[in-house]
Structures are given as structure tokens and as C-alpha cells.
Amino acid sequence: MERRPTLYAVATLAALVVTPTLSPAARDTAASAQRRGGVQAPRFQVDPFWPKPLPNHWVLGSVTGVAVDAQDHVWIVHRGADSLGNNEKGAILKPPTGCCVPAPQVLEFDQAGNLVSHWGGPGEGFDWPQSTGGITIDHKGNVWIAAAGQASGGAAGTARPAAPRPQDAHVIKFSRTGQFLLQIGHAGKVEPSDSKSGFNRPAGIRVDPAANELYVADGLGNHRVAVFDAETGAYKRHWGAYGDKPDDAAVGPYDPNAPPAKQFRNVTCAAVSKDGLVYVCDRQNDRIQVFQRDGRFVREAFVSKTTLGDGSVWDIAFSHDPQQRFIYVADGHDKKVFVVRRETLEVVTSFGDGGRMPGQFYGVGSIAVDSKGNVYTGETYEGKRVQKFRHRER
């Protein structure tokens, strides 16, 4: 096993330049997936120098979504000024008190980590989210953003906007340059889990290119997966846990010792694999549920089942191999990424830990993979980063 030569250039240089005593083993514990009992799994290495520093003294707020497009550009959406304390946005206060400026909420990076475009904010014909959820770039290159905010509140514990704002209940489609194309649902028009026209704080969105269908994880308020035509926005179908009819009745706090809940709690992702299975993040139930495209239940698996609080299954991404043999699960509560074998839904290994250093996490809630197998993560709460984990070729 040739560990040393597989270290990527940047980390090697960093070690040469600044950490002569750092051993590869130490870095492995921080940032790479490990083998267990001879089981093969992808290995990763954090790149502490990706992306490059933002221009204009821009800083990120809570990052709620990350996606990779066909050119391997990496897109993130973050909550901007509302999620930043006055101490980090001094330049926009009146009077200004010091550094810095909230970055535009949608940012596009190239593979080298350069910021290549940025947009976002209110505009004509659409309701900019009061608090963003996930982002996805569809097979046509369009950008979808889920609007996941609660009425009149920003992220917990952060500065709140002065004027109350309506609850988010919609998803928005833009061109890659930020031109508005389509909106499903409307801000303030909260609709329940049987709605054909709106949502309640949708969290995650993905487009199935094979059928040109939009899958909405709906959401932080509702308890369903909803499917729409990605071109027209026309409603197609929806379902709840186990493929049943969703029910919005309160189910109380999650109890790991109780029989599995018959309904979703927070639904935060719905991603379609190449072989046509829909993987749903039932976040606070600590589980992935798998369905056929038509909503027929296939199976489920719990991940870190004893996790309480905001739950363990926040977002998923598929590995880059044609078979998509692995699923990467972002667990914002336990501050790690699980590597799960897709066929069996068994956890093979995990990487990450709590903290503010490279390769550590606070609120890792979104995840995406590029064509080379590199993993990108977005951190919400006070994590406020996008990080890159390089896939290590054997």
C-alpha cells in the first residue's frame, strides 16, 4: 500500500512548507476514510487550500447547499447576511464598524477553486428564499434552489432580519447566470403534504435527467417526497415514508428504541441513482429510505441510530463510479461523512470530526461529488465553509 506517493500535491507541499513534522498517519486520522476488515472503500484527503480566498472581503454565512455541474464547477448557496453576526459583517453596518461583507448567496467555483460567478438575492417575478435550503444543477445546466426558511427567523442563534418575512414554501429555477426561469409554490403560501402546488420549507432538490423530473424533499415542514415536471413545473406524484400517504400530524421527538416511525420527520434529500432508485434522507429519523421512482418502498437503513437532536442523515451524494457503489452521507449532528455501500446500505467507514480545522466539521449538511470522485461539503450553523476532500486514487 503506497501511502506517501498518493498524497496529493497541495498537502505534500503544505507539509514541506509549513509542517515538517506532520506524519501521513496523523493526516489520515483527520481526513481520510479508512479500511476496515479488508473491506474496500474510497479514501479521501482534505484540501485545506480549496477554494481560494474570496475577493472583496466577502465571507460566507451558513452554507446550506452544494452541487457540482457538468463542467465540474462547484456551486454553493449560503444564507448570507441573515446568518452572519454583526461582528463578521461590519462593512455593511451603518455606520460601518470594520470588516467584512456577506458574499452573494450563490457562488460558482472552478476546479482550481477560483470564484467564477456569483449572484443571488431578490428579483422580479420570484420570491428569493428567506432562508436557503439545497441547491442542484440539472442536466440542462439550470440551477434550482429550495427555499427552506421559517417565518421571520434566520438560522438559530444568528442576527435576525428587522422586518418579519413569510415562511418559505417554494422552489426556484434559474439559469446558470441567475436569470429567473420558474418557481413552484409561493413564499408565505404554506401548503400541506398533499399539495400539488406548493410546499412547507422544502430542503433538498435534485433532478432526475432520465425522466426530466424534479424531486423535492419536502421538507422541514412537510413529510413527503414530491415529484414535478422539471420543464413545466407540473405536479406528478408524491409519497410519505414507506410509500404511504404522508401525514402532517406531529409525531413528537425521535426515540431510537421505539418501532420505526411510519412517517418521515424532516425530509432533507431525495436523490435518484443512475439505476433509478430514489434515496431519501429522513433526517431526524436517522434513516435512509429507498424507493422506486413511482414511490414504491424498497428498503431502509438506519445510520447512527442513537443520534438525537437534529438527526444523522442530512444529505447524500453518490460515488462517481458508473455503478455508484457508494453513498456518502453528511451527518451534521455527528460531524462526519459516512461512506455507505449502496447495495447493502451498510456503513463501511466514515471520516471527519467536530472542529474548525480543515477536515473537521460543524453542521455538515450538504454534500456533492465531482466527476473525479472528489467530495465537497457545505457546513451550516457556525461551520460556514465549503470543503473539498480529494479522492485518493490507489
Place this chain on the structure above:
Amino acid sequence: MKGKRNFYIGASLVATLVALFIGQSALDRTTTAAGKAVVMAPRFEVDPLWPKPLPNRWYIGMTIGVAVDAQDHVWIVHRPDTVSANEAAADQKTGDCCSKAPPVLEFDQAGNLIGHWGGGPGQGYEWPESNHGITIDYKGNVWIGGNGTNDAHVLKFTQDGKFLAQYGHKGKTAGSNDTENFGRVAKIFVDPKANEAYISDGYLNKRVAVIDADTGKFKRYWGAYGNKPDDKNLGRYDPDAPPAQQFRNPVHCAELSNDGFLYVCDRPNDRIQVFTPEGKFVKEQFIAKRSLADGSVWDIAFSKDAQQKYIYVADGRNQKVYIIQRDTLEVLTSFGDGGRQPGQFYGVHSIATDSKGNIYTTETYEGRRLQKFVYKGLAPVTKQDQGTVWPASSSK
């Protein structure tokens, strides 16, 4: 290994350029009076992988003190009670990660955690309500301040955390002219020559206080310009008003140079004031004078050359470190910017240097990191604001 080769090429280029600039500078001085002299300043690069991850799935909170001891071990003090429920999920029993680390942590040069202690009250002393500032004196003892509402004292421990002394008592403050207690102390500096402790006092008081480092006996104290301190509320800092005749709160550092000048951080007044050890005012310098709210001058550290030619100023409001020429107090350059990536800051609060000239910073608020900036020698100043200082080799 292409990267490695590039690095060496890069390094030799830098060396050549430096040599060229030095030569050029000397030439300029000798040949043309109109030629602009090249200003040299220490250059730094962040080490993104220092320190090593903490053991035991420990998490640090607001990190409000850093110091380096005689062995070049790096000490920090943080506030475990600021770690949120989401972060301390293992303590809350809602998940596996993580737990609050003990407040005092010691790292070796390789970044290994080699010591940890502190927390609640013990026999004979009152642990601060809110930890603030750490220093290791020339005898190897560890001093800690506290800026909690009732903190009016400083504590002294051995490096193993054995209690040695407490000066002042919680809840007993009587203001800036009290000679027994303090008022929410930010930091302590111990002068090895006179065995005196300089107390940055503080978040409530508006003075520098000097005590005997062994007995705690009060020796002297003074306010801005060496005036008698006055605790009257000064209102908000106004950069266009005449300079305030008193310190604003917090008085955030008081550090004595080898040649016997005391540099005081008057944080919300955006200035450094310089005194003799007896409290005679020497001069002052404003830094980022338009900075409002919590101010620009948070903490200072001296460069490690014998002359202490430079001062490094941590500015937690503008998320940067200034490099200042000590004899003129002129800002030569700065590094850092807002953000959560290596070399960026959020609330850079404390700063210290080791014997090799490396800089260590800690961040409060939601920054909550200990970062190391590796000293790379003197280099020509090409930018006033260097931004994020990554190794040159990191840009592919």
C-alpha cells in the same frame, strides 16, 4: 513529485528576489535620494494542519488567550461554556460528537496536545466566571485573568495546574482606584527583571495595574496618558473626536518590551499607548482609526529578534494582524481576512510568538481556533493588505 520541485524553484526564486531587493535597496540609498527605499517586514504563511486534531473528540469554545513558554510549548485558554449544544452533542447525549475540552490546553511544537487542566473552583481559589488571557511567566508559572461580571481577580498556577496564588477576589471590585481587587482582567504580563506583573484591567476598570509577582502587593497603577484613571462612562468611541483622555473598556493588553517600554492595547479607542514601567506616558498610535464597536487593537506580541523591531497587533474587528515597526509605531503591512479557511479570522483575539519567530493566534466569537503562522524571514513589503497568507505553492 512535481509539486515539490515547484516549491524548491519557488523558494529559490523568492530568495533570489529578496537578495535582489536587498541589494537594490542598498543601492537606492547610496545612489539616489529620490529613489523609494524598499520596506522590509517579516513574512508569514499559515500552517493549515497545526495543531493536530484534539483527542477525545474535544471541542474548543471562544479561545481568548495564547502564550508560548520557554520550551516553545503553546498554551491556550478557552471558554468551554460557550460550546453550543449542537457542538457538545456527546455531553448532551444526543450524539457521539463532541465534548467540551478542558479550558487550559498545552501543545508541543509538533501540535500534539500534551497537557490540559482547569475548570471549576478548587481549594483556595475562585475559577473565573469567564476565562480571559493566559501568560507563562519567566519562572514557568501560568497566569489567568477573567472578564466575567464578577471576576475581580487573577490566578497563578504551576504548569501542571496546581494552584499557587490568587490576587483579588471575585465580586469585590471597587473600581479603577482599588488597590486590592481588579475589574474584569483581560491579560497579565510578568516582567522578569523586576518580578512585577502588569495587569490589563480591564473590562470594567480603565487602568494598568502593577503588582509584585510573588506577593501580589499593589505597586502602582495608571490610566490613559498616565492620568489617574476615572471610571466615568465615556460613551461610544468617535473617531473624529479628540483622543479620549481615559482608556475605554476593555484595556486589553499591557506588554513590556526588552528595552523597558510598556505597550497598552486601548481596544475600542483603536490605539496603542506606550509608557515607561513607572507609568509615564511616552506616545500613542492609532490603528485602523475608523473601526467602531469592539475596536481594532486587541492584543500585541513582539517580534523575536533581540531588538524586538516589530510589533504584531491582532485586530479582531478587521480580522487581520498588523505588522508594525516598533520604533515608529508605523503599520508596515498586514495579513489575514475574514473567513473560516486557514489563515482567515473571525474575532482574532490573542497573539503570541515563539523563539523561532512563528506567530500563534487564537479566535473568539465563532472563530474558535488556534492557528500557527510560520515565520518566513524578512521580505519586501509589496502590499499594505496581504489578505490570506497561504504558502505560495498552494496556488496550483
